[in-house]
Amino acid sequence: MAADNIGGAFLGAVFGELLKVVTEAIRKALKFKAELEKLKSTIESITPTIQEIEKLNRGLDLPEREIAKLKQEMIQGINLVRKCSKVRFYCFKKVKYTDKLIKLNQSIEFFCNVNVQLQTARDNKKILTEVNSIGRLLSGNENGSRVFAGTRIDKPCSAPEAPESTPGLDAPLKELRMELLKDDRVQVIVVSAPPGAGKTTLAKKICADSKVKEKFEDIFFVTVSSTPDVKVIVQRILEHKQCNVPMFLTDEVAVSDLERLLKEEAAKAPKATLLVLDDVWSESLVYKFKFKLPNYKILVTSRYVFSKFGSTFRLNPLNEEAAMTLFRSSVMPQDGEPSFFDENLAKKIIKICKGSPLVLTVVGRSLCREPAVVWQSRVKEWDQGISVISSDTELLSCLQSSLNALDDKVKECYLDLGSFPEDQRIPVPALIDMWMEMHEWVEEGLSAINYLHELSKRNLVNLFIARKNASDDGCYNDHFVTQHDLLRELVIHRSMSEPIEQGKRLMIEIRENSFPKWWSQQKSNPTQARLLSISTDEKFSLCWYDMNAPEVEVVVLNLRTNKYTLPNFLENMGKLMVLIVTNNGFLPSELSNFSILGSDTLSNLRRIRLEHISIPSFNVQIANLQKISLVMCNVGQAFKNSTLKISDAFPNLLEFEIDYCNDLEELPDGVCDIVPLKKLSITNCHKLSQLPEEIGKLLKLEELRLASCTDLSALPDKITRLPNLKILDISDCLGIKELPTQIGELRTLETICMKGCYICELPDSVMDLKSLNVVKCDEETADQWEAYKAAFLTQLTVEALKDDINLNWLRNKLHL
Structure with missing residues (x-):
């Protein structure tokens, strides 16, 4: 454990690390042996007591600042001792560091002789009412978040933070707050409005409202979307409450267990609970979470009107003043530099956008830093009859104008994003795999990133890096893209505007086993699509109809089931170059029929990406495969079960990536015999303890x-x-x-x-x-x-x- 890495660790752990460093330094830094041995003696004598005090402090939820200064001094002490270990010949450094070691020892002794005694006197007078079962269960802060290593980490059902600027929502916020705080029998309140009207933003603000948080001790924020998984929703709520998270066989069992838990807690200590269900598409889901529970309310946001619940809060479009404020903030560069802004053109744009916050934001970002001629051109185009908000279709038509402004190459890349499920982060490496094979203008990862930056600048996607220090040398494993569900609808609307037999992209969503009629009845001619995306939910039964798609080059399979079979029709896709299989379920999905990928007809298959998948074995030869990526997969047993060496299975592999595969203890047999291999990436595999000496055989790496x-x-x-x-x-x-x-x-x-x-x-x-x-x-x-x-x-x-x-x-x- 390094000093810079333990700033958020418990004090006892810091003392332990200091003791370890001091012990090692005594052997190396003979010039400081006397001072170090004295320091070691002090640490050994007080460490057990410090650990016990810290344990009690955590149990009493006492402020960390009482030991923060000592902890910081210990971290500095670790660095000091390491520097002492490196002193060789410079006498002036010996004098300097000797004095610092003496002061460090005195600082520890002072803390024990003075501070600890004062804290003990105070603690003896403190009544231990703060430690109880509910306190342990609700160990998060008032925002439903935990703090680890000094950094706020949201619990699974914590409400996301609302944007700083939310013009036009003050009045709706006040009205909605009054509805929630009423002590009446209305349990469900529905916020209904067209897509992009600010429903989710309003829900985020209501969760952060001080009066709402004062009334509702428990607030759970759940994004539902069009394909909800009730079992996963319950599991996330249980995890948020730090309860055991079981695997439920049915939705009914999951909901019943949650209701029982909430009732048991209410019986012990009555409290108010607010459940926020964001972006609900079906009122049947809301009924599942209606419990006969006192002080329990459900806030629903939806693009639909659920009249059966009675209390429906309609979110109206922004008025002209609020719309102008939002448009100004959207069109203004974040660096504050002056940018073109014409008041008259802005008023026309606001009128065209008709008060839709999403449209105002998207249009504003697209005009940021653009010259007057671009503004005039856009306004002229919209003035020709494009309506914005009167219906979902017209809203999509308005957003379509932003899409039409894209360069043809950027637009083609953007349309591919609809292949991935809504409300899911899209890994940038998956997009790079697709684009490098489908689009000749994407020659490498860097050019793909440039296209994503262009889309991000136009507010069509959110491009973010999960880690601040993520590599910028061609590795993009920590880069992700998100898109709003409305913008995803825009992509699908554009992609499906052509007949199925003629479109470049075929995107299919299967709920339970409801296949599209054209597919189940086999009424269509062979599709000319180059990109095929199939998304299935947790109730999919694994039965596939045949498909004739000879031109497909990329297949994206999005699934949620614990078991999944690759469809046999893949074998007939002779031009297939990329296969991406992503499981968004709770557990890794057991993948079968993997051997079909070794078919002679799939000689063009070059890239495979599997995420959250369990693979029985790799006993299949894919002769021309150039890259395989295994992310969060169970692969350790698969490598052991394979009778075929990995070098025989993938003889022409150029890139081999394994990320977050926690069961990987050693590299697969034969990996060092893959002669063409140029890139080997084994990351976040915490059980991997050694590399084979044969790695020196990878002469092209x-x-x-x-x-x-x-x-x-x-x-x-x-x-x-x-x-x-x-x-x-x-x-x-x-x-x-x-x-x-x-x-x-x-x-x-x-x-x-x-x-x-x-x-x-x-x-x-x-x-x-x-x-x-x-x-x-x-x-x-x-x-x-x-x-x-x-x-x-x-x-x-x-x-x-x-x-x-x-x-x-x-x-x-x-x-x-």
Whole structure:
């Protein structure tokens, strides 16, 4: 555990790390032996007491600031001791660090002799009413969030934060608050409005309202969408409440268990509960969550009017003043730089948008930094009769004008986004796989990112990076895209505007087993689609009809079931180049019929991406496969069960990616025999403890990424035999203590990423890395590299990165 990485750790853990560092330093830093032994004695004598005090403080929910200063001093002490270990000949440093070690010891003794006694006197007078079962259950803060390592992490059903600027919602917020706070028998309140009218934003604001939070002790915010999974919704609520999360066989059992839990809690300690169901498409779902429970209300947002519930709150379009405020904020650059804005044109645009917040925002962003001629052209186009808000179809027509303004290449890429489910983050690597095979203008990952930035600038997608320090050297595993469900409807509307037999894209959504009639009745001619997307829900029965799609190049399969069979009609797609299978269910889905991918008719299959999938084995040869990506998959047993070596299964593989596969303990047999392999990425596989020495046989390997393989203890010496290696990433490999002695033999190495490798020592041979241009590391390791840079590696750029304590990526990885 490195000092920069334990700032959010418990104090006892920090003391333990300091003791470990001191013990190791006593062996190395003989010049400070006396001071270090005294410090060690002090730490050993007080650590048990400190751990017990900290445990009691947590139980009493006492403020962390009482020990925060001491914790910070301990972290600084860890860095100090490590610096002492490196002192060799400089006497002035010995005097300086000796004085600091003495002061560190005195600081610890002072805390124990004074601060702890004062805290003890106070604690003895404190009545322990704060520790009870409900307090433990609701350990989050008032916003329903937890704090870990100093960073706020939303619970699964915490309400997302509303935008800072929400003009026109003050009055609706006040009215809706009054409805919620009424002590009447109306249990369900429905906020109804057309798509993009601000329903979700209003719901977010109501959850953050102080009076609402004062009344409702429990607030759960759940995004439902058009294909809700009741069992998953209940599981998320239980996880939010820190209860055991069982696997439910039916929706009825799940809902019954939730109702029983809420009633038991209400019987022990009466409290008010608010359940927010956002973007509901069917009122039958709301009935499932109607419980006979006192002080329990449900707030529903929907594009439909659910008149059966009686209390319907209609959200009206923005008035002219509010619309102008929102449009101004949307069209204004975030950097505050002056941009073209014409009041008369703006009034015309606002009139055309007819008060729709989403349309105002999208149009405003599309006009940001654009010259007057573009504004005039857009207004002229809209003035020709395009209506905005009178119906969903017309709203889509208005948004279509923003799509028409896109460059043809960007537009083609944008239309592909409809292949993925609504309300799901789209991994950028999946888009890169699609686009590089389908569109000749996308030559590499960087060009794909450029197209996504263009879409993001026009507010058609949200492009974000889950980790602040994510790699920018061609690895995009932490990059994601999201799109609003209305904009996804726009994509599907555009893609399906042509007859099924003629369209470039065929996007199919199957609910339960309701296949489209043209498919189930086999009434259509062969489709000419190049992209086929099929989304199924948790009730899909695995029965497929045949399909004649000889031109398909990319297949995207989105599923939710625990078991899934690849359709046999894939075998007839002779032009298939990319297969993407993503499971959005709660557990990994067991995939069968994988062997069909080895069919001779699929000789063009080049890329496979599997996410949240369990694979029985890889006993199939896919001769021309160039890239395979396994994300959050159960693969350890599959590799062991395979009688076919991975080098025989994928003899022409160029890229092999394994990410978050927690059952992977060792690399599959034969991976080092894949002669053409250029990129090997094994990341976030925490049980992987070693690499085979045979890795030196991968003579064409250019990239080796091992980030966050925390159990990996060393790099094999024969890694230095990789003559073409350009990128080495061992970021957050906490167990690696040193680089291979002869790493200097990697004469082609250009980039090393080793952030979080705090204990890693550099051998002198690094001075021979003449091609090394960039090193990304923590501040401690940067000092070592700077010394070599000054003397030998003058061309080197050393980037010292700070720890990014951010767990937002978990929401996607855990499909929350």
